[in-house]
Amino acid sequence: MDVESELYAQDKNAQVLSVDCIGEPGYETKIKRQNFGPAGILSQFSLTLPLRIRVRTSGGDVWILLVMQNYSAVDLDVPGQRKLTLNFKIVGQPKIET
Numbered sequence: 787m788d789v790e791s792e793l794y795a796q797d798k799n800a801q802v803l804s805v806d807c808i809g810e811p812g813y814e815t816k817i818k819r820q821n822f823g824p825a826g827i828l829s830q831f832s833l834t835l836p837l838r839i840r841v842r843t844s845g846g847d848v849w850i851l852l853v854m855q856n857y858s859a860v861d862l863d864v865p866g867q868r869k870l871t872l873n874f875k876i877v878g879q880p881k882i883e884t
Contacts, residue, residue: 789839789855792874799844808852809836818863829863832856840882852878
């Protein structure tokens with residue numbers, strides 16, 4: 787799970803307790819028009835998930851992290867050049883327990 791990988795990179799002994807999607811996912815697409823007719827081809831796609839993550843740190847503290855996790859795929863129309871990027875942004879982090 788990408789969430790765990792991102793958190794364990796910061797604290798290898800942390801423990802993810804729960805992950806909840808707290809809103810509607812956001813989607814964005816971009817289409818390249820073909821030279822003929824109304825058809826197009828998908829060239830970019832983005833998905834953003836608003837998440838609430840409960841995590842116990844290696845020190846035993848429990849935090850709620852509010853996270854915007856985004857996946858961005860570009861160059862989907864170019865064979866061999868497709869790129870997928872993960873953006874993990876913590877937007878809030880109230881400590882809830884010690």
